[in-house]
Amino acid sequence: MAKVIGKIIIDIEHCKGCELCVESCPHDCISIADTINAKGYQYAIMVNDHCTGCVNCALVCPDAVISVYRKVVREPKPAKIKEVEIS
Amino acid sequence: MSDIEMLEMDDVCIKENEMYYKPSTLTDTPMHYCPGCGHGTAHKVLMEVVEEMGIENDIIGVAPVGCSVFAYHYMNVDMQQAAHGRACAVATGIKRCYPERFVFTYQGDGDLAAIGTAETIHAANRGENILVVFINNGIYGMTSGQMAPTTLPGMVSTTSPFGRDVATMGHPLKISELLAQLPGVAYVTRQSVHEANNVKRTKKAFAKALEYQKRGLGFCLVEIVTNCPSNWKMTPLQSNKFVTDKMIPFYPLGDIKVPEGK
Numbered sequence: 001m002a003k004v005i006g007k008i009i010i011d012i013e014h015c016k017g018c019e020l021c022v023e024s025c026p027h028d029c030i031s032i033a034d035t036i037n038a039k040g041y042q043y044a045i046m047v048n049d050h051c052t053g054c055v056n057c058a059l060v061c062p063d064a065v066i067s068v069y070r071k072v073v074r075e076p077k078p079a080k081i082k083e084v085e086i087s
Numbered sequence: 088m089s090d091i092e093m094l095e096m097d098d099v100c101i102k103e104n105e106m107y108y109k110p111s112t113l114t115d116t117p118m119h120y121c122p123g124c125g126h127g128t129a130h131k132v133l134m135e136v137v138e139e140m141g142i143e144n145d146i147i148g149v150a151p152v153g154c155s156v157f158a159y160h161y162m163n164v165d166m167q168q169a170a171h172g173r174a175c176a177v178a179t180g181i182k183r184c185y186p187e188r189f190v191f192t193y194q195g196d197g198d199l200a201a202i203g204t205a206e207t208i209h210a211a212n213r214g215e216n217i218l219v220v221f222i223n224n225g226i227y228g229m230t231s232g233q234m235a236p237t238t239l240p241g242m243v244s245t246t247s248p249f250g251r252d253v254a255t256m257g258h259p260l261k262i263s264e265l266l267a268q269l270p271g272v273a274y275v276t277r278q279s280v281h282e283a284n285n286v287k288r289t290k291k292a293f294a295k296a297l298e299y300q301k302r303g304l305g306f307c308l309v310e311i312v313t314n315c316p317s318n319w320k321m322t323p324l325q326s327n328k329f330v331t332d333k334m335i336p337f338y339p340l341g342d343i344k345v346p347e348g349k
């Protein structure tokens with residue numbers, strides 16, 4: 001089965017901690033950090049790996065500080081085990 | 088982070104897997120807008136469309152007076168500053184000198200619907216072939232939250248501290264519906280940028296409007312109902328909820344006028 005791996009990169013120094021991305025994520029992947037950036041804002045951070053790369057967070061971010069990547073891994077793992085058996 | 092997680096990050100975060108990135112048509116200058124302000128989202132969406140259409144060298148924008156007065160610092164395209172409310176008049180001049188260029192204005196509700204009402208209505212009535220981006224946050228943002236023509240009935244602002252009383256202060260002006268009646272106007276739509284799906288629709292609206300401009304169909308207006316967390320005295324999330332619960336029921340989203348045969 002194809003597995004979708006989504007990742008986001010947040011430019012934390014330019015994040016303003018508005019939380020719009022937190023609200024928009026269907027998988028609760030984003031939270032607000034306890035620490036602050038140089039501007040004094042508590043910035044957004046990724047807190048789990050359930051991201052599917054749906055881009056919701058990036059669309060609503062007013063400061064365009066989120067980049068989103070998505071990789072679909074199609075190779076099923078059992079195939080590797082078969083290879084081992086043949087050899 | 089463990090080594091495996093790091094490897095995965097390097098593996099996934101490569102150009103070919105890119106789903107979303109900041110458009111090159113936005114400069115690297117951080118936007119000065121308050122946290123969660125819809126101005127940033129609106130700039131971003133407009134510039135994404137410009138990048139995707141590949142027209143960054145063929146478009147000229149007109150910046151307003153208001154919070155978005157520095158739009159020219161953020162939009163990486165040719166820009167001209169207009170005096171308060173006069174963006175449609177300036178855009179008219181630019182479009183007539185350079186008819187082959189795309190021309191847009193970006194204006195707030197105080198700019199477009201109060202001090203600039205005359206310029207806006209007459210440019211629309213002349214059917215000027217320009218795109219007008221109208222940011223409706225129901226308030227004068229830059230000057231600290233005075234009542235605008237678009238302020239909702241009962242809405243508190245610094246100049247209507249007990250709420251807008253329509254008996255003495257008049258009813259909110261629905262500019263989009265008003266302009267849609269004019270024959271020179273080709274396309275009028277009202278959108279928002281407070282949720283991901285709305286951002287996608289706004290993007291389509293900008294693309295359509297610029298396409299109509301290319302075909303010389305006339306005046307196009309894209310109104311964006313948005314927030315002003317600072318002057319509404321709300322958190323960004325509360326302000327977006329206000330947009331959903333109060334602004335959109337009064338200013339319903341969707342196309343108000345589309346070119347004939349569309």
Ligand SMILES: Cc1ncc(C[n+]2csc(CCOP(=O)(O)OP(=O)(O)O)c2C)c(N)n1
Pocket residue numbers: 152153154155171194195196197198199202222224226227228229230235315
């Ligand atoms: C001729 C003139 N009159 C008044 C002002 C003061 N002024 C600056 S911004 C503004 C209102 C802007 O409100 P809006 O267009 O709604 O934009 P926002 O700040 O909400 O984005 C006013 C009245 C001015 N700069 N110039």
Ligand code: SF4
Pocket residue numbers: 010014015016017018019020021022043044060061062063064065066123
């Ligand atoms: S939406 Fe953007 S600016 Fe706001 S908290 Fe998320 S990453 Fe930061």
Ligand code: SF4
Pocket residue numbers: 006007008024025026027028029030050051052053054055056057058068
């Ligand atoms: S891309 Fe989608 S799933 Fe991933 S963090 Fe952003 S909103 Fe959440």
Ligand code: SF4
Pocket residue numbers: 119120121124125126154224228229314315316317318
């Ligand atoms: S004052 Fe309001 S409109 Fe202006 S940047 Fe702040 S939130 Fe946005």
